[in-house]
Amino acid sequence: MGNIRNIVVLTGAGISAESGIQTFRASDGLWEDHRIEDVATPEAYQRDPDMVHRFYDARRAAVQTKSPNAAHEALAYLEGAWPGEFLLVTQNVDDLHERAGSKQLIHMHGELAQAWCTLCDQRHPWATPLIDYPPCPSCASPYSLRPDIVWFGEMPYRMDEIYDALARCDLFVSIGTSGNVYPAAGFVREARSHGARTLELNMEPSEGSAWFTESRQGPATQLVPQWVHQILGF
16 A cells, blocks of 8 residues: 555545445435435426425435444544545535544535525535525525425535546545436546545445455455554554
């Protein structure tokens, strides 16, 4: 591991599953008993904003009752101890990485703990319901706040920064991802195209597992701390 300087880590729903947060897409195509088309598209929000707000209000409240697990904590520890560049990119919309102590972090799919004003384009930390249509703290507009979530059909956040980091990294690690949601599913190929080593840590091989130099299977709370200890040399 001595020639590794820069690391990019991608995390998906699998890293938060052991904290009691359900994975985004279950085998039956539902997210917490809701069809994706009903709660995770711009069209759904236009069609029935009350339903969408109720769904995300419930998710926001539920996440506040959960705690980071050993995998979140190990990544935060690695960030603090690593001498080179380190970037954590997460597909998750919970805040468990932040609560574990991660700081070099990009939420490419947005955050439950933020509200976005579609009128003035400001984002605000948010812990309470949006179903009552509170005014925007910046522009005071009613009915303009929506969950700061990247829905299907929308562009993930900060993609230029992510691709810049992938081009510079010596090691790309994917943790707890299905490998079937793009553009994140293509990150391994992007990193490999620039010569990076690639490692997958997952409960089972992902759909893109063949692209990784190495794939390890098991719970994130076991695999991630083991890998962090290995790369730090103790």
